Amino acid sequence: MQAESAMKAARRGMSETEREQLREDLARTQVQLDRALNTIRELEASAQSQEALGGTIEAQYRTVLMELETARDENCALKAKIRRQYKQIELLTRESLKLQGTPVVE
Secondary structure: OHHHHHHHHHHHHHHHHHHHHHHHHHHHHHHHHHHHHHHHHHHHHHHHHHHHHHHHHHHHHHHHHHHHHHHHHHHHHHHHHHHHHHHHHHHHHHHHHHHHOOOOOO
16 A cells, blocks of 8 residues: 555656646747747838838839930930931031032032
């Protein structure tokens, strides 16, 4: 009987030791989980910030692209205007030379 009681007491003691070990493991695991959750929150906040920044940069890029297109169109229009003015100057020069009696070389 005493041997049985001693064995039961030993088992209870081991159970208590095992429970204490499990509690410690659980506490360590909880700390690790809390750290992981904090890291995830920080990463999510960083991702949101980067998304917002990316959206801003994309909007600025589109604006600059439209401005560049407008500048190209204006440049093309100005070049055409300059060509027309050169032709007009050439025609006026020829007319002027004809009026002065100077031979026109073509």
